[in-house]
Amino acid sequence: MSNLRIVFDQILGNTVSKQPGITSKLRDDIISGALPFGSRLTINQLSTHYATSHMPVREALRQLTGEGVVESEPNRGARVRSIDTDFVTELLDLRASIEALLARQAALVATRADVLQLEIIESRYEGCVDADNHESALKANSEFHRYIYSLSGTSDALGLVNRHWVVLAALWKQYGYPRERFSGVINDHRQIIHALSENDGKAAEMIMGAHVIKSRQYLVQQMLNAASQCSAEAPGATIRVAI
Amino acid sequence: MSNLRIVFDQILGNTVSKQPGITSKLRDDIISGALPFGSRLTINQLSTHYATSHMPVREALRQLTGEGVVESEPNRGARVRSIDTDFVTELLDLRASIEALLARQAALVATRADVLQLEIIESRYEGCVDADNHESALKANSEFHRYIYSLSGTSDALGLVNRHWVVLAALWKQYGYPRERFSGVINDHRQIIHALSENDGKAAEMIMGAHVIKSRQYLVQQMLNAASQCSAEAPGATIRVAI
DNA sequence: TAGTGGTCTAGACCACGAC
């Protein structure tokens, strides 16, 4: 159990926020859109741009490849992963499977204390939604999910879920989070808490699976909307300049 | 599609076999049992033992942490992951979910050529089983599964499946692969091919899920057998010496 | 035959944990 705790801390504390290294800088530049999808990432360019030697750059590329925002081919270098609706669909289908499993397992071991904790997190989430604070809402949402998965998951599964979170957050940020989705999310969350409180594994599994698939549908729709808008405004203007 | 090809090659070619670096040496030493589960892995020890500087050791530990054979805690170093039946159960439950999903997706896109290719691989597998060549059989089995997953999987899912393969192979090697399992595996494989040939996603999903769960049951049983034998022969003799 | 990716060396430095 302390094992999971460690992984949890590691993901939240170390890997994502703490390191002052260039990994987080590069990640930020990618998800902020400064480096557009598909652009090449050569070690020389990056090491001069960030004023560092090439070893840190190499490690950063390795790390970000693991996180899924960079794709690298052996001996051919790395590039910012190009992300389309197919990719998002496959990614979220995979997540739906995993999160459904983790929710089922969590339901089988959840205690009264866990349920109370989840209710606290959920009320914070709903507070953020009411206050129209999207940023904090997404953070609370992430916490809600992670708490559930930490109840049962192996470090592998936890790591997987967390690895994807950063790229998903970036996508929501880029394409916008539709306001009307919040009520559905709140509904799902409450139902999931209910399933956990009754140790109803099957219910938790199904609701969580559907919950993720719904978010997939919304995200794909947002991407399609953005694409049609973009092509209407300026056809062929999808190419952005690199560094 | 070329994307997947690259990942596939990368995993088989690069990450596992090609590199002459110490990563593979260290992995071999772990899975061969030279370094027992739970033993600490300090950078100094390893770098002197493998006669190299500490940077390669660091990378190796990072890599093997990703593969799941090493667990590392921030600022507290790394140790060989201790593996018990609970861990194996969680790991294979997770795999069952993922592989079931991938099998379903594969069934929806499988062509006649894919089915033929799978039949070739399967006949090679069955040939190895007949010839009592366990090593080659496991390899062909791995190829069978990977071929299916490469039909649909994202590089993330593929990477995940492959990351676990090495530790599972090590476990089967350590605890022994029960001969009577082969007939069940062959049966499952043929049924899976049949499901793919009819593009029957649901059948592929269910059979593949069961297939993995069965292997979980066998592996856990083998581990329990080994444990009871071990404690009967020499109680408390589970501690092995480090380097 | 470049150019570049990938790896390694041999040191240095800081941060954190154990004593």
Next chain:
DNA sequence: TCGTGGTCTAGACCACTAC
């Protein structure tokens, strides 16, 4: 405080790709 993990530097070398 001392040991250790974690990161960085600045250069070297080999393998592979592209030309």
